Amino acid sequence: MAVKGAIVVDIEKCKGCSVCIANCPTNTIALSNEVNGKGFNFAIMANPDNCTGCTNCATVCPDAVITVYRVKI
Amino acid sequence: MxxxxxxxxxxxxxxxxxxxxxxxxxxxxxxxxxxxxxxxxxxxxxxxxxxxxxxxxxxxxxxxxxxxxxxxxxxxxxxxxxxxxxxxxxxxxxxxxxxxxxxxxxxxxxxxxxxxxxxxxxxxxxxxxxxxxxxxxxxxxxxxxxxxxxxxxxxxxxxxxxxxxxxxxxxxxxxxxxxxxxxxxxxxxxxxxEELLAECGSWALTGKTPDRKRNLITSLALEPHIMEAHNQKLQAKYREIEANEVRYSTYKAEDAEHLIVAYGSVYRICESVVDMAREKGIKVGILRPITLYPYPEKELDALVPQMKSILTVEMSAGQMVEDVRRIANGRVPVNFYGRFGGSIPSPEEILEALENYIK
Amino acid sequence: MDIKDIIKPENKVYGKTPLLTDAVMHYCPGCTHGVVHKIIAEVIEEMGIQDKTIGISPVGCAVLAYNYIDIDWEQSAHGRAPALATATKRLNPEKYVFTYQGDGDLASIGCGEVMHACNRGENIVIIFINNAIYGMTGGQMAPTTLLGQVTATTPYGRRADLNGYPMKITEIVAQLEGTCYVTRQSAQNPAAVRKAKKAIRKAFENSMMNKGTSFVEIVSTCNSGWKLTPVKANKWMEENMFPFYQLGDIKDR
CATH class of the missing domain: 3.40.50.970 (Thiamin diphosphate (ThDP)-binding fold, Pyr/PP domains)
Structure with a gap:
């Protein structure tokens, strides 16, 4: 059974450290081109179709800004 | 009994x-x-x-x-x-x-x-x-x-x-x-x-329950305006302590012309000094601060006018005497007798010092 | 499938624990402190012990830890947290008491306090963040700084003849009879984070079993102090820290 995931990033709290990107096994996440109120490029789902909702990104996120959703399809 | x-x-x-x-x-x-x-x-x-x-x-x-x-x-x-x-x-x-x-x-x-x-x-x-x-x-x-x-x-x-x-x-x-x-x-x-919670529950760390915010004990405040406000709160508390919590005693001070100021064990020794001096006709009394902070400022201040001199006796090279001099504020001579480094003054040597100062 | 259909409350598989406050952490981007705060908060939530836990924050970057985990906190003088924890726990044995200390706080100025708390076997948890550098004061040498490592006070690299050797305090603590569980973990990838969380949970559980002190070191990064990006700092840690500070349980009884 396939799974499909998605993440929601708390943009204003994200510091753009990129640890989530390095730990994403499906190359879903990238940094935004724009910056948030603090001047950080923030994490975005650059390739949303790739996301499996594995939670790796949220697990390593130092600022707990990622919420992960997953459905079985 | x-x-x-x-x-x-x-x-x-x-x-x-x-x-x-x-x-x-x-x-x-x-x-x-x-x-x-x-x-x-x-x-x-x-x-x-x-x-x-x-x-x-x-x-x-x-x-x-x-x-x-x-x-x-x-x-x-x-x-x-x-x-x-x-x-x-x-x-x-x-x-x-x-x-x-x-x-x-x-x-x-x-x-x-x-x-x-x-x-x-x-x-x-x-x-x-x-x-x-x-x-x-x-x-x-x-x-x-x-x-x-x-x-x-x-x-x-x-x-x-x-x-x-x-x-x-x-x-x-x-x-x-x-x-x-x-x-x-x-x-x-x-x-x-239950008694602890009633007395200290507003601030003590008793475990954060859903009905209250977490309690925090710290002395840190990075923002200067917060730290200044905290200091002002502390100072207000100290003024309250100074107003309400002074403890002191006197010994034969009512008719005294000379005042000894001493605390602790030296106070006990000075009781003997007063009795010996009075036998010689010298009217001496004692103010004993029981609280050193808050200091009995008003009480000492009130005794100063009736005195010809004050002798502060300490087992130190002269520390409390600075407060006594500050409170006497030049109205009468404030003398000092001290033994220090572990030596204890005898009643006789204190009396001798007193007599030397007032003769 | 549309993303909108995935992002629904019933599909949520991971999110911020309510035991973490909404305050934005003051830590630098990518700092390990944030991850460790998060897993401590998750352990407290999962064990249902918010009302029974007292945290003790150190002096150093984590001094403000009390802003982030929603429990009662005391803030210690530099290095003294294990002394605070000793009395807090002895006077309140029904409480879970943990200290959270960095390498300057625990391994340098507070070396005495941690040794004796561990030696007495206080039923507390000690979380030790070792990033081999002083973060808060601007990247100076720590007792745990590696030989050759460049810091603000070892600008040409740490030299044994000038600065002594990096200190494996966790191995020292493991030799004390009072400790029941001594482990070294890390938090740079999901597997490491999950292992570290398991270790922290075990440490908390131990503290109610009268077994002695549980000591959890987390080998960490300080990308600002190391002057690397967060991702490169994780790599540097794996390549340089792990060979010297080897991961795993050192003692478990």
Whole structure:
């Protein structure tokens, strides 16, 4: 059974450290081109179709800004 | 008749602690006060009242154990002597900054440095004026007998909790080591959890429950305006303490023409000096500050006009005398007689000094 | 499938624990402190012990830890947290008491306090963040700084003849009879984070079993102090820290 995931990033709290990107096994996440109120490029789902909702990104996120959703399809 | 037992001043501290509902003692041995913890260990209050007694690895650790215990609203205390108090000064300023109630007993010995194990009063500056960094005060009680040692434990805890402030019993090796009859007051039980919550629940760390915000004990405020406001709050508290908590006594001061100002064991010696002087026709009296902070400023001030001179006697090179001179403010000569480095003045030499000053 | 259909409350599989407050952490981007705060908060939430836990924050970057985990906190003088914890726990044995200390706080100025708390076997948890550098004061040498490592006070690299050797305090603590569980973990990838969380949970559980002190070191990064990006700092840690500070349980009884 396939799974499909998605993440929601708390943009204003994200510091753009990129640890989530390095730990994403499906190359879903990238940094935004724009910056948030603090001047950080923030994490975005650059390739949303790739996301499996594995939670790796949220697990390593130092600022707990990622919420992960997953459905079985 | 209340029970009276012959004991050392240091032992009186231990019994006063067990019997006033103290929750924990944390200390490190140092002469001349080691009998405090030794007595507690013999009495094993953890088996009766539930009081915790722990020998720490250092004075630094002891005072920080007080911080950790006081954070939870418990009645905690330590005892030490001068070099140990120097080590505790870091913790004392944190306790004062974080507004934590606790009791520290200082049985003073001669310094500076490792100094001597003999009695002294040369920590007045350190304890009354600060010791640690920052603008803070401890409430300071100066006992002059073994009974005072016993009674001041409860008194100091009451003041410490009333004002959320560290309190100190500033004693010396004479009071700590000498044996006197001590009346054992009625036993006060340790507070129950409910009583502690009622008294300290608004600030103490009792576990964050859904009905309240988390409690935090810290002395840190990075923003200057917050730190200044906190300091202003502390200063307002100190003014309140100064207005309400002065304790002192006088001895034959009513008709005195000369005033001795002395505290602690030196006060006891000066009682004899007064009696000897009066036999010679010299009208001398004593003002004894019982609280060194807050200092009996108004009480001394009121006595100054009737005096021809004041003699401050201390087992130091002259520390409290600075406060006496400040309060006398040039109205009468304020003389000083001191022995220090572990020497105790005799009544005869104090009388001789008094006579020399006033002839 | 549309993303909108995935992002629904019933599909949520991971999110911020309510035990973490909404305050934005003051830590630098990518700092390990944030991850460790998060897993401590998750352990407290999962064990249901918010009302029974007292945390003790150190001096150093984590001094403000009390802003982030929603429990009662005391803030310690530099290095003294194990002394605070000793009294807090002895006077409140029904509470879970943990200290959270960095390498300057625990391994340098507070070396005495941690040794004796561990040696007495206090039933507390000690979380030790070792990033081999002083973060808060601007990247100076720590007792745990590696030989050759460049810091603000070892600008040409740490030299044994000038600065002594990096200190494996966790191995020292493991030799003390009072400790029941001593482990070294890390938090740079999901597997490491999950292992570290398990270790922290075990440490918390131990503290109610009268077994002695549980000591959890987390080998961490300080990308600002190391002057690397967060991702490169994780790599540097794996290549340089792990060979010297080897991961795994050192003692478990």
């Amino acid at each position: 209340a029970e009276k037992i012959l004991m050392k001043g240091n032992e009186a501290i231990a019994y006063g602690a067990i019997r006033c509902g103290c929750d924990g003692y944390f200390g490190y041995p140092i002469t001349p006060q080691s009998e405090v913890m030794e007595t507690l260990m013999v009495e094993k209050p953890w088996e009766t009242t539930g009081m915790v007694v722990l020998q720490a690895e250092s004075e630094t650790s002891s005072i920080n154990m007080l911080y950790g215990g006081a954070c939870t609203g418990k009645k905690v205390m330590t005892s030490s002597s001068s070099p140990g108090i120097s080590l505790m000064c870091e913790g004392l300023t944190y306790l004062a900054g974080a507004e934590l109630p606790c009791l520290v007993v200082n049985v003073m010995r001669g310094g500076p440095g490792l100094g001597t194990i003999q009695p002294s009063q040369s920590d007045y500056f350190q304890c009354v004026k600060g010791g640690g960094h920052g603008d803070y005060h401890m409430i300071i009680l100066a006992p002059a007998s073994a009974q005072d040692m016993y009674d001041f434990v409860d008194e100091a805890f009451n003041l410490a909790f009333k004002y959320r402030n560290p309190a100190m019993i500033l004693s010396d090796g004479v009071i700590g080591q000498m044996m006197e009859k001590v009346e054992m007051r009625p036993m006060k039980p340790r507070r129950t959890t």
